Amino acid sequence: MNTQAQTTAARPVAVQPPMAMLAELTHRCPLACPYCSNPLELAAKASELSAADWARIFGQAAEIGVLQLHLSGGEPASRRDLEEIVASAHAVDLYTNLITSGVGLTERRLDALVTAGLEHIQLSLQGVDAATADRIGGYRGGFARKMQVAGWIGTRGIPLTLNAVMHRQNLDRLPETIEMAVEMGARRLEVATVQFHGWATLNRAALMPTRAQAREASRIVAEARERLSGVLVIDYVTADHHADYPKPCMGGWGSTGLNVTPDGRVMPCHAAHTIPGLDFPRAPETHLGEIWRDSAAFNAFRGFDWMQEPCRSCERKTRDFGGCRCQAMAFAGDARATDPVCIKSPLHARLQESAEADAAAEGVALVYREGPA
Amino acid sequence: MTGLAEQAVPRLLRGVRTKFDGVRGIWVLLAPERTLKLDAVGAAILAETDGTRSFGEIVDRLAARYQAPRERIAADAGTFLASLIQRRMAEAE
Numbered sequence: 036m037n038t039q040a041q042t043t044a045a046r047p048v049a050v051q052p053p054m055a056m057l058a059e060l061t062h063r064c065p066l067a068c069p070y071c072s073n074p075l076e077l078a079a080k081a082s083e084l085s086a087a088d089w090a091r092i093f094g095q096a097a098e099i100g101v102l103q104l105h106l107s108g109g110e111p112a113s114r115r116d117l118e119e120i121v122a123s124a125h126a127v128d129l130y131t132n133l134i135t136s137g138v139g140l141t142e143r144r145l146d147a148l149v150t151a152g153l154e155h156i157q158l159s160l161q162g163v164d165a166a167t168a169d170r171i172g173g174y175r176g177g178f179a180r181k182m183q184v185a186g187w188i189g190t191r192g193i194p195l196t197l198n199a200v201m202h203r204q205n206l207d208r209l210p211e212t213i214e215m216a217v218e219m220g221a222r223r224l225e226v227a228t229v230q231f232h233g234w235a236t237l238n239r240a241a242l243m244p245t246r247a248q249a250r251e252a253s254r255i256v257a258e259a260r261e262r263l264s265g266v267l268v269i270d271y272v273t274a275d276h277h278a279d280y281p282k283p284c285m286g287g288w289g290s291t292g293l294n295v296t297p298d299g300r301v302m303p304c305h306a307a308h309t310i311p312g313l314d315f316p317r318a319p320e321t322h323l324g325e326i327w328r329d330s331a332a333f334n335a336f337r338g339f340d341w342m343q344e345p346c347r348s349c350e351r352k353t354r355d356f357g358g359c360r361c362q363a364m365a366f367a368g369d370a371r372a373t374d375p376v377c378i379k380s381p382l383h384a385r386l387q388e389s390a391e392a393d394a395a396a397e398g399v400a401l402v403y404r405e406g407p408a
Numbered sequence: 409m410t411g412l413a414e415q416a417v418p419r420l421l422r423g424v425r426t427k428f429d430g431v432r433g434i435w436v437l438l439a440p441e442r443t444l445k446l447d448a449v450g451a452a453i454l455a456e457t458d459g460t461r462s463f464g465e466i467v468d469r470l471a472a473r474y475q476a477p478r479e480r481i482a483a484d485a486g487t488f489l490a491s492l493i494q495r496r497m498a499e500a501e
Contacts, residue, residue, distance in 0.1 A: 050432050052444055100431035103412040128427065153425045155440040194440050220422070222496040223440060263496050270441075305440030329469050 050328050052100025055292040056129075057107055057305065058089065060120065062297050064110040065138045067173030067403035068161060070200055070235040070242060072305050073109065078297040086116040087217035090123035092295060097127035097325035101293075104129040105157075109297070109407075112139030116393055118147045125152025132157060136196070137184035138177055145187055160199040163211045171204070173403045189220045196223035201252065202242035203394060204377055209252055213259045217267055226256055227272040227293070232306040232361060239404040243393035249274035275388035280351065281358025281374035288336035288360060293327060301326045303333055306361040309368045310335075316407075336360050336370070343371050345379040411486030412463040416500040419459035424497045426454050426458045439497045453485045463489070463500070 062077040063364065084092070104124050111117055112135055124131045132155045133148065140322045156182065162168030168178035186196050197216040201209060211228065216224040228249070229235055229242050244252070263269070275282055285292055285304050294302045300315040301323065307313060313332040316325075319332055327333055334343065339352055348356040357363075358374020366375040375382035412418060420426075424439040426446070435451035442446040446454065452474070456466045467485055471478045492498035 073499070094441070098431075100429070101436060102436060130425075157441070194421070194424060221444065265496070266421065268496050325501055380446075 036337040051290060053096075053291060053293050053327055054101065055105065056096050056101045056290065057105045057298050058092070059107050059109065059294065060089070060111045060114050060117070062109040063224045064108055064136070064404070064406070065113070065174055066110065066161070066177060067117065067405070068171060068234075069173075069401040069403055070202060070342040071235075071404040072230070072235070072262045073404065074233055074306075074308055077109075077405070079312045081296040081408075083114075084299050084319075086123065088299065089120050091124075091319035092299075092323060093124045093127050096163040097129055097317060099327060102130055103132065105132045105134055107134040110139055112137075112144070113165045116143070117191050118151045121148055122151040123155050130154055135159070136172070137160075137175065137181040138174070140184050140187075142187050143365065145184075145191060145193070147389070149191065149193060150196060151283040153193070154370040155194045155196065157196040157198050157349075158188070158198055158221075160212065160215070160397075162205055163208050163215055167205060167208075171303060172219040173400075173401075179300070187318075195219065195221045196225060197221040198225040198227060200227050200229055201244070202229040203244045203248060204242065206244050206248040206252055207254050208245045208284055213255070213263075213267070215268070217263065221267065223268045224272065225270045225272070226252070227270075228274040230272070231276075231365075232309070236365070238399075239393045240396035241399040241401050243276065243396075244274045244388055245394040246391065248279045248394075249277040275376045278376055279354050279378040281376040283355045284359035284374075286363075289327070289333040290337070290356075292370065293323075294335075297404045303336075304361065307332065309361050310364050319322075320395075328329040341371055343373070345377075346373045357408055411483070412489055413466070414462065414467075415463035418457055418461045418463055418466070418493070418498055419455070420457065420498050420499040421496065424492075426451070427453055437496075437497070442495075444495075445464065449484060450488055453488055455497075457489070469470075 038181060059085055062073050106152050111133060121131055131153050133153055134157045136159050160170040165178040165188050169175050197219060199212045213224060228244060231239055239369060256269055260269050294305050295318055299317040301318050302308060304317050313335060315332055316330050342357055346352050358376055360370045362370040364370040372381045375386040377383060412415060426435055427436055429436045435446040438448055442466050452470060467478060467482045472480045489498060
């Protein structure tokens with residue numbers, strides 16, 4: 036790592052403090068979801084940061100303005116010291132959210148986590164019935180366990196968000212997914228159409244929604260939002276390969292959030308490692324504030340100066356920031372290109388054709404996520 | 409929902425709290441997967457929303473403190489609290 040080059044990197048724009056941090060506590064997970072957003076090269080258990088390292092990182096995060104902490108993985112409950120990690124986040128007054136499949140949680144652990152300061156749980160949902168959920172998650176008994184954990188969360192009144200990754204194999208059951216969130220007493224539901232990063236890139240043909248499914252999902256979400264106003268808040272990540280304009284990825288690179296991997300690499304998003312030439316400093320050795328403010332990786336796509344046409348002169352650039360840099364890299368071979376989802380991209384037609392072809396594929400086996408060393 | 413009944417008692421739901429953000433020098437409302445930056449009006453309303461005072465009492469206190477017309481305060485506070493209820497960040501009994 037060339038620290039010298041990073042600390043002297045030009046800062047094209049005024050840097051705002053980060054709002055949120057995603058801490059990938061481990062890449063270990065009992066589940067093997069084929070759409071896992073973790074990188075194909077997983078961090079080994081032996082390389083994981085200690086609870087003491089995380090405590091230092093949380094202290095630095097609070098110091099530079101992070102308000103929300105998302106404890107994720109892998110499965111964060113796979114860490115036996117999760118309670119200690121939550122307590123250290125609470126000690127510096129970070130709003131602490133646990134992103135979990137539920138597997139690995141017990142009633143006693145839930146109570147200990149709440150005592151340690153946990154404020155909210157985001158529970159993942161692989162399907163609305165055991166057969167589907169256990170097949171997608173690649174873990175027999177996972178659904179039954181999850182339902183049990185959801186019950187414990189409900190009994191304790193812990194604020195709950197249900198996170199359902201939707202794809203071609205389960206989008207037709209979106210109405211039941213929404214009903215399940217209501218029955219569980221969740222305040223929020225994330226209808227997250229699969230994003231093709233990490234392990235999901237190996238499953239495009241098995242998971243790509245059809246255009247008709249994407250359209251129907253938007254209709255169902257709009258109807259449910261209206262009907263369930265004041266009962267359930269629905270966040271919706273659309274199937275962007277069938278869209279005409281890209282997502283405002285991360286709310287703009289290096290503008291709002293940061294991601295720390297199990298071994299302490301600090302990245303602007305969870306897929307940023309797919310962009311060649313970016314060097315990610317490690318926390319806590321390098322202070323989070325220095326990484327956020329000065330590192331070349333965080334400054335690479337800040338502001339608008341890095342943009343090419345058609346983004347540079349586009350009136351939407353302040354809204355969508357040119358879309359996803361990692362998707363641009365994957366499709367255009369250039370992280371500075373416009374996201375090929377955009378109708379103004381020369382690759383837009385090819386992206387849509389490729390999405391249609393993937394969506395029409397039949398009998399494609401799932402490639403399950405593997406475990407780290 | 410556009411307002412609250414005078415006798416309704418609003419309160420923030422569990423997992424929703426205000427915090428003074430020393431780095432930015434502003435009050436924020438922290439909620440599941442959401443952070444709202446509070447302006448002076450929003451922060452003042454939530455400072456009076458303690459889970460025991462009725463909406464009418466909250467409006468009275470704000471009107472006295474800021475020497476502003478009661479109807480105006482009731483409209484602002486009602487709209488703000490109703491939006492939090494609709495977003496599952498608060499409730500009223």
